[in-house]
Amino acid sequence: MARPLPTFKEHALREDAFVEGHALCPGCMEAVTFHEVGRATDNGKKTVLTLGTFCGEVSTLMYPNLISWGRGPQSPELFGKSLGVMHNVFESSPTIAEAVRDVATVLEGVGAWKAPSPNVVALSGDGGALAIGLRSLLHTIQRRARIAIFVQMNEVFANTGFQFSPTALPFADSSTAPGGLPEDPIDHVGLAIAAGAAFVAQGSPAFAPFFAEVAEEAINTSNGTAVVFVPSPCIAGWKFEEGLTAELGKLASQTGLFPCFRKRAGEPGEVKHVPEKGKRPPVEQYLVKQRRFEHLARLVDGEIRVTPGREGDLAKLQSYADRNVERLKKWAAF
Amino acid sequence: MTMEPALKLVGDYGARYESAIDLKRVEEMHRPLYDEETAISADGNVAAAIPFLQWWRAIIMAGFPITPATKWLEHLAAQTMGGHFDVEVQGRKVRTKRVKQLEAEHAAADWLAGAAAASRDLVFGTATSSVGLDHMTETLRSLGASGLGNVVVVNVCRATANYPLCIEGDPSDTLGHRDDGFIQVMCRGKQQIYDTLLQLPAVGMHPDVMTPTMPAYFGIKDSHRSARLIVEPDQKVNAFLDEALALGQQGTHPPGLLDGDTSLGNCVTSAWFQSFKVGQKRRIQAALEVLPKVAALFQERFGRPGLQLFEQHRMDDAEVALVCLGPDAGTVLQLLPDLRRELEMRIGVVVLRLLTPFPSQAFAKALSNVNAVGVVNEAHHHGRGHLTLDVTEALSESGRHPPVESFFCGMGGADVSAETWRAIARATVQAARTGKVSQRWHIVHEGVEL
Numbered sequence: 001m002a003r004p005l006p007t008f009k010e011h012a013l014r015e016d017a018f019v020e021g022h023a024l025c026p027g028c029m030e031a032v033t034f035h036e037v038g039r040a041t042d043n044g045k046k047t048v049l050t051l052g053t054f055c056g057e058v059s060t061l062m063y064p065n066l067i068s069w070g071r072g073p074q075s076p077e078l079f080g081k082s083l084g085v086m087h088n089v090f091e092s093s094p095t096i097a098e099a100v101r102d103v104a105t106v107l108e109g110v111g112a113w114k115a116p117s118p119n120v121v122a123l124s125g126d127g128g129a130l131a132i133g134l135r136s137l138l139h140t141i142q143r144r145a146r147i148a149i150f151v152q153m154n155e156v157f158a159n160t161g162f163q164f165s166p167t168a169l170p171f172a173d174s175s176t177a178p179g180g181l182p183e184d185p186i187d188h189v190g191l192a193i194a195a196g197a198a199f200v201a202q203g204s205p206a207f208a209p210f211f212a213e214v215a216e217e218a219i220n221t222s223n224g225t226a227v228v229f230v231p232s233p234c235i236a237g238w239k240f241e242e243g244l245t246a247e248l249g250k251l252a253s254q255t256g257l258f259p260c261f262r263k264r265a266g267e268p269g270e271v272k273h274v275p276e277k278g279k280r281p282p283v284e285q286y287l288v289k290q291r292r293f294e295h296l297a298r299l300v301d302g303e304i305r306v307t308p309g310r311e312g313d314l315a316k317l318q319s320y321a322d323r324n325v326e327r328l329k330k331w332a333a334f
Numbered sequence: 335m336t337m338e339p340a341l342k343l344v345g346d347y348g349a350r351y352e353s354a355i356d357l358k359r360v361e362e363m364h365r366p367l368y369d370e371e372t373a374i375s376a377d378g379n380v381a382a383a384i385p386f387l388q389w390w391r392a393i394i395m396a397g398f399p400i401t402p403a404t405k406w407l408e409h410l411a412a413q414t415m416g417g418h419f420d421v422e423v424q425g426r427k428v429r430t431k432r433v434k435q436l437e438a439e440h441a442a443a444d445w446l447a448g449a450a451a452a453s454r455d456l457v458f459g460t461a462t463s464s465v466g467l468d469h470m471t472e473t474l475r476s477l478g479a480s481g482l483g484n485v486v487v488v489n490v491c492r493a494t495a496n497y498p499l500c501i502e503g504d505p506s507d508t509l510g511h512r513d514d515g516f517i518q519v520m521c522r523g524k525q526q527i528y529d530t531l532l533q534l535p536a537v538g539m540h541p542d543v544m545t546p547t548m549p550a551y552f553g554i555k556d557s558h559r560s561a562r563l564i565v566e567p568d569q570k571v572n573a574f575l576d577e578a579l580a581l582g583q584q585g586t587h588p589p590g591l592l593d594g595d596t597s598l599g600n601c602v603t604s605a606w607f608q609s610f611k612v613g614q615k616r617r618i619q620a621a622l623e624v625l626p627k628v629a630a631l632f633q634e635r636f637g638r639p640g641l642q643l644f645e646q647h648r649m650d651d652a653e654v655a656l657v658c659l660g661p662d663a664g665t666v667l668q669l670l671p672d673l674r675r676e677l678e679m680r681i682g683v684v685v686l687r688l689l690t691p692f693p694s695q696a697f698a699k700a701l702s703n704v705n706a707v708g709v710v711n712e713a714h715h716h717g718r719g720h721l722t723l724d725v726t727e728a729l730s731e732s733g734r735h736p737p738v739e740s741f742f743c744g745m746g747g748a749d750v751s752a753e754t755w756r757a758i759a760r761a762t763v764q765a766a767r768t769g770k771v772s773q774r775w776h777i778v779h780e781g782v783e784l
Contacts, residue, residue: 046354048591050448051599063600075349075595079339082351084591086451087599089472092444095436099448100591102434103456106393107592109428110421112359115339118592136444139437 005216008209014039017047017083019073021066023059027245029232030056030152032205037121037150040215042071044080046118048100051086052093052133054125055159056152061087079115090125091133094140094225097122097147105146119219122149126167126229127157130188137227141195144224150215151227153202153258154234155185162237169257170320171313173292174237180292182313184320188229189261193331198224200269201262204231206249207273210260217262224265231258239291251286256321261328269332274325283318339593348596350589357455363430364390365419366568376563378556379405381524382461382488382549385531387413387431388568389457389575391484394432394449396442396460401501402553403490406461407433439466443473443487450482450546451598453590457535459486463553464494467507471514477546478515479614480598481588483538485546486531487516491660492553493746495714502747503552505660506713508689509720515614516548517621518689519641522661524563527551529632532571533641536578536628541586542620550689554747555661566636574635578628618691625688643693645685646700648674652682654766655701656759657725658710659686662750669755676756679763692724698732705769706737708762712744718775737765740775753781 006014017038024031034056041047049069051057060068071081088096101120107113122140129137129151137149156174157163164177167188171180192200199221201214211230218226233240233248240248252258253273263269274280284304287293296314297306306314339351367387376384383406386392395414397407411433413419419431436442442460449458462470467489477485493500494507508518517538521527530549538547551557589596602610622643629640647667649655656666663685666673673681684700701707707729711719718726722740729735739762744750757778765771777784 046592048452058601061597061600063602063606067597067600069597070595075341075343077338077341079341079351079354082349082595084451084589084594085597086448086591087597087601088444088447088476091440092447092473095441095444096448096451099434099445100452102394102432102445103449103452104592106428106430106432107355107360107453109423109426110360110363110430111423112356112363113354113592114356115354135437136441139441 005213005220008212011039011212011216014042015071015081017041017069017071019068019070022068023062023065024055025235027235027242029205029230029245029249033150033152033230033232036205036211036215040219041119041121042081043119045116046079046082048084048097048118048120050093050097050100050122052124052128053087053090053159054128054152056123056125057087058159061085090128091136093122093124093128094145094147094149095136098140098143098145101146120147121219122147124149124151125159126151126153126155127165130186131166138191138195141192141197141225141227144196144198146222146224148218148221148226149228151229152232153229154232154237156234156237158234158237170317171293171296173295179295182316187327189328190331192227193263193334196224196265197227198265199226199263202229202231202258203260203262204249204253204258206246207253207260210272214262237292240289244289248286248289251281255281255283255286256325257283257286259325259328261332263332271325271328271332277322283321284314287317344589345586347588348594350594354593355453355455360393361390363421364568365421365430367418368565368567370567372565374563374565375560376524377405377558377560378524378527378551379403379461379490380409381528381563382406382531382551383409384528384565385571386410386459388571390572391455391457391575392459393430393456394434394458396434396436396445396458398436398439398442398462398466400439400463400466402492402503402557403461403463403466403488405557406488406490439469440473443470443477446485447473447477447480447482450485451590452592454482454484454588457484457486459488461488461490463490464492464507465496467511468494474511474514474516476599479610481544481617482546483540483544484535486534486538487546487548489548489550490553490557491550500746502554503557504712504745504747505550505552508548508550509713512690512720515618516546516690517618518548518550519687520659520689521549521551522556522663522685524561525638527556528563528565529638530641532574533578533628533632536575536581537621537625539579540582540624542582543617543624545618545621552660570635574632578631581627581631621691622693641687643688643696644700645687647683647685649682649684649700651680652704653680654706654708654762655682655684655704656708656710656762657684657686657721659721660712662712662744665750665752666755669752673756673759677759677763679766681759681763686721692728694728694731697728698734701729702732702734704736706739706762706766708739708741708758710741710743710758714745737769737771739765739771742775742777743779748779751780754778757781757783
């Protein structure tokens with residue numbers, strides 16, 4: 001890194017840019033992520049946020065509500081605190097962010113932009129980034145666009161009512177795939193690395209210091225695209241009890257289904273917050289807290305009860321979790 | 335140390351930080367391509383590309399190739415990478431003008447949205463055609479409603495559907511996108527293409543209009559054939575655009591993402607949606623007022639006719655009007671004296687330029703004395719033709735109902751020969767004599783009804 005990143009404490013004391021007025025569900029992890037993005041971008045530089053269509057857009061840019069982005073209720077006097085926010089169709093947030101960066105680059109080059117180089121951050125759902133928008137995500141990465149992309153991984157098309165997404169875990173119930181589908185989800189981390197991202201991370205805000213570090217590093221990446229996949233428990237789509245968001249965020253990593261991960265291109269990366277095989281919590285511990293998996297297993301009087309006949313499918317999910325950790329270790333060494 | 339850019343509130347748009355982008359500096363760093371008026375030989379794609387090289391406001395052009403628009407991009411790529419636009423700033427080589435290669439037309443349109451929103455004082459464009467224009471549709475319609483009048487999508491007309499695939503010119507792409515919300519202008523001939531490009535951003539970026547523009551010309555017939563082109567000096571081109579932009583009300587120009595504290599692309603419920611549409615409709619209709627003002631200034635500065643709602647040829651005494659667009663108009667204009675003599679009828683020709691918003695009232699006025707109209711559609715349509723619908727709607731609004739004969743010819747870039755024009759004129763004259771149309775539509779090739 002060209003300059004040291006702020007400590008967790010410095011990060012936590014920064015001014016947020018995600019403010020009152022949003023309509024995300026109580027307990028939505030996306031809101032936590034947006035607060036972190038807000039703090040990480042409070043670094044004296046002008047910030048531009050681009051959003052594809054996803055929950056995080058329709059819940060934060062709903063006219064005539066207050067736009068829930070900004071530092072303070074009015075436009076700030078200080079240019080370095082100001083925000084430009086733009087929404088365009090589902091798959092477009094990496095490309096519109098790249099365009100903003102391109103314009104800024106030419107303006108800086110000719111000496112028409114004298115302020116510090118802006119923060120340009122794309123926010124997207126996992127459908128926008130990895131289903132309809134896989135093309136735009138990978139090509140923006142391939143062009144080494146100097147932007148940071150935060151992808152909210154909730155494994156469903158939540159905004160349209162929890163339909164199947166190619167990022168869904170095997171057998172996760174969704175409104176268009178009742179009972180789920182057996183295939184492994186798309187290898188999003190691998191795709192981003194293979195496309196040439198300068199920095200790739202996966203992390204839940206449930207691991208607060210790790211996530212703050214990752215967010216800071218992504219926003220300060222200056223030699224290409226930084227991509228952060230944020231596992232985002234969806235209270236309405238996954239059907240879990242209130243208060244479990246952070247716990248599910250942690251278990252997602254610890255079981256090996258969505259381990260914390262970070263890697264700079266050309267340097268060895270790390271897989272974090274997942275115990276060695278044998279010490280990992282079995283996937284059932286994670287699944288039984290969500291009714292989208294209740295056809296596989298559920299809690300009865302505090303005991304995990306596996307649905308008779310679904311043992312094989314559970315084993316398949318466990319096998320995916322174990323293979324996922326090994327695969328991420330390989331990507332870390334790539 | 336640099337000064338903190340000063341905050342200025344701009345109505346509903348949020349705030350603009352006045353000096354965040356030093357536009358004067360961008361202008362100073364422009365490397366002029368032409369210092370004096372120069373006659374060159376150019377095809378239509380080059381004629382449409384040169385303005386982007388001349389405008390200091392155009393710093394990056396978005397690209398994804400498709401026949402027959404490809405040469406627009408190739409020309410810009412060759413020119414911008416040839417060294418002419420490189421400058422040295424503090425010992426570093428900086429390319430002041432660039433081509434941005436995207437991976438698909440949809441991405442090109444998304445990129446335009448982001449770039450145009452980044453700075454609303456700069457002009458961003460691309461060129462495409464046919465299925466490329468279709469691939470952009472999702473974002474084109476967003477752009478049409480966005481207020482980003484600094485977007486220019488050059489459409490090089492080509493038959494749209496791929497069954498069968500045909501890469502030659504027909505305006506079914508442009509006509510199929512009439513509802514996207516762009517100001518669509520059809521051109522014919524290299525000079526008209528170049529001159530149209532020079533004027534359109536001034537219309538689109540006018541504060542009353544703030545609507546993206548889509549100049550169009552025929553693939554192959556205009557894109558791939560060369561002719562003499564007068565290129566104006568960069569200084570004059572840029573001075574005109576500045577002067578034309580100043581025709582608009584000052585101080586209402588909205589902030590961009592880079593120089594503003596602002597948001598674009600919010601979502602609404604049905605309770606609010608229609609009010610946005612009222613604004614969009616008002617803005618595109620304002621083009622009917624603004625376009626003639628820009629055109630008048632153009633004529634004053636360059637001595638050539640500026641943008642027109644439509645061209646009129648011998649309409650002053652016409653009993654019958656033939657309505658068409660694009661380069662095939664040239665044939666009928668050559669034939670006009672013969673047709674008048676042969677058919678013993680005073681025939682006039684209207685060549686459409688502004689397709690959206692369709693200038694219905696001016697059009698109906700121009701046709702207020704004719705007894706029949708022949709409309710030449712060169713694009714496939716399920717019914718009587720895109721242009722026929724516009725023409726009949728305009729006439730019906732005026733309360734006059736002369737028979738309107740509808741013709742299909744030239745589809746897929748087919749030749750519209752003298753014999754075809756004769757057949758069209760004959761059927762329209764017949765309609766004027768009988769007072770009614772002979773059939774719902776005619777499909778004509780080489781003078782023969784298909």
